[in-house]
Amino acid sequence: MSHPNPTYPAQDVCPPEDLPTEDLIRVLDPQGNLVGEPLLDDEAILELHRVMVRQRLIDDRMLTLQRQGRIGFYGACVGQEAAVFGSASALEPTDWIVPALREAGALLYRGFTLREYFNQLLGNNADITKGRQMPCHPPGHDYHYVTMSSVIANQIPQACGLALAGKLKQDGRVTMCFMGDGATSEGDFHTGLNVATVQKLPVVWICQNNQWSISTPVGRQSAARSMAAKAKGYGIPGLRVDGNDLLAVHKIASEAAARARAGEGPTLIECLTWRLGAHTTSDDPTRYRDEDVTKRWWELDPLGRTRRYLIAKGLWSDEQEQAQQDELDAEIRAVWTEVEEIPAPPLKAIFEDVYAEMTPQQTEQWESLERNMKWSDAKGLVRKQH
Ligand SMILES: Cc1ncc(C[n+]2csc(CCOP(=O)(O)OP(=O)(O)O)c2C)c(N)n1
Ligand SMILES: [Mg+2]
Known part of the structure; x- marks a missing residue:
């Protein structure tokens, strides 16, 4: 395959047609057929489908608003919705979520309102942080969601602190800590995984391997082809899941959360996926990667896969999908219109x-x-x- 930039040969990433088959856990195949046993019932899948669609619409709207100069910065999770919501839905509401960069949707899933989220994006006078935090870094203390840190991987040792506190207090809580593939190349990754294993902490590590760390392909920043394989060095289970398969992510994350809660220690879950969009609004991926590969990954879009499954089961239809999207989009636009009127905090x-x-x-x-x-x-x- 030709590549526009020979510095980044195509084999440094995994195109969809080369996805590993032997160690990739799936419940739904890319066409939306069941190939495993789901944990979720129909109602729960329909609800998570709605949540994923809502997130996609929020991302679409925010990207447009950023381009219009109405918000300063945005980082989307397009293509990674199954990894985010499949894992977040495996937790109890009081379990801790320690996000990396793309999991603000998990906070919305827990009840943070669109209004609160948009206030934070604008840094207006109704924003809890009064514009002192970067856009897209919402505070979620009331929802047991830690504000994301822009510093790659430093949330990993911090998650150990939360989990250790919970263990000492015997509060029965699990800490779920997200990271990207790039974060696994930082020293904090080793520090955190080592401490959590030695102390047998109730942690679930979710590594979203979207195969890019801004412009660096995964094969150029990590010698290991599988992020899950890194678990072996710490003596903990490492599982590689199809990150675009909502049902598989939910199932494996639920099992890991149950292990953690039972005092059996941490698990590392790799959600293999692809960053369908730009790193953030400050990035242009056409400058450094072959977007033909991205086009092919769009065919594995997690939303399409879940939708195909629901439609084939007679639980959903294209008409219902359209009506739901229209309703969600109208809500997003209405809340934005109100929030945009709120002035900036006084100087x-x-x-x-x-x-x-x-x-x-x-x-x-x-x-x-x-x-x-x-x-x-x-x-x-x-x-x-x-
Ligand atoms: C310690 C540190 N180094 C570099 C950066 C700049 N930076 C921001 S995001 C990013 C890439 C992160 O890649 P990954 O962990 O794979 O997460 P993804 O963005 O793909 O979700 C980098 C290098 C940073 N924020 N912190
Ligand atoms: Mg990445």
Whole structure:
């Protein structure tokens, strides 16, 4: 196969036609036929299908809004919905979720509202973090969801801390920690997996192997072709799941959560998938990868696979799908319209929530800033707030 950039030969990633067959766990084949026993009942599959479609529509809308300059930054999970929701749905609501980059949907799944999510994306005055956090990094304390950290892999040792606390308190909670394939090449990966295994912590490691770390293909950043194989060095189970198969991800993640809860220690699950979109809105994948491969991966889109299964079982139809998409899209647009009207936080908020009262230094800085803003305003230099 020809490749536009010879620095990245095609064999550094896995095209869909070369997917391994012997160690890839599936419940649904790419056509949506059952090849294993699902754990979920029909109602639960229909609900997760709705959640995945909603996430796709949110991503589509946010990507458009970013291109229109209405939000600053966005990272989508397009193509990885089965990996995110298949695993998040395997947990109890009080289990901890420690996300990597693309799992904000898991927080929405737990009840964080669209309004709260959009407020955070805008960093407006209704945003809990008052715009102090990067867009797309929602806070989820009330939902046992840790704010994602942009620093690759540093959530892995942190997850050990949560799991150790839970173990000491005997609270029966599981910690599910997400990471990308790129994160497995960081030192924190070793630190976290080693500690969790030695301490037999109740952790489920979910590695979404989307085969790219921004522009670096997986074969160029990891000598191991299988991320799950890395579990062997820690003496824990490592399982490789078709990451586009909702039913398989849910089943394997549920089994791992049950092991963790029973005190049997961590499991590493690799969800083999493909990043169908750009890394974030700051990226253009056409510059470094062969998008013909991406086109072929679209045929394995997890949403299409679940939908085909539901339709073949007589549980769903194209008409119901269209109606559901229209309804969800209308909700997304309506909430956005309301939230976009909320003004930015007052400038003084920069100095708040650090000390009970502003220090003399902060007061001085605030007065200086205020003077500067007045001067800029008089010169017509202040940008109108959204
Ligand atoms: C320690 C560190 N190094 C580099 C970066 C820049 N960076 C942000 S995302 C990313 C790639 C992450 O790849 P992966 O772990 O596979 O996750 P994916 O984006 O594919 O979901 C990199 C290198 C960072 N945020 N932190
Ligand atoms: Mg990756």
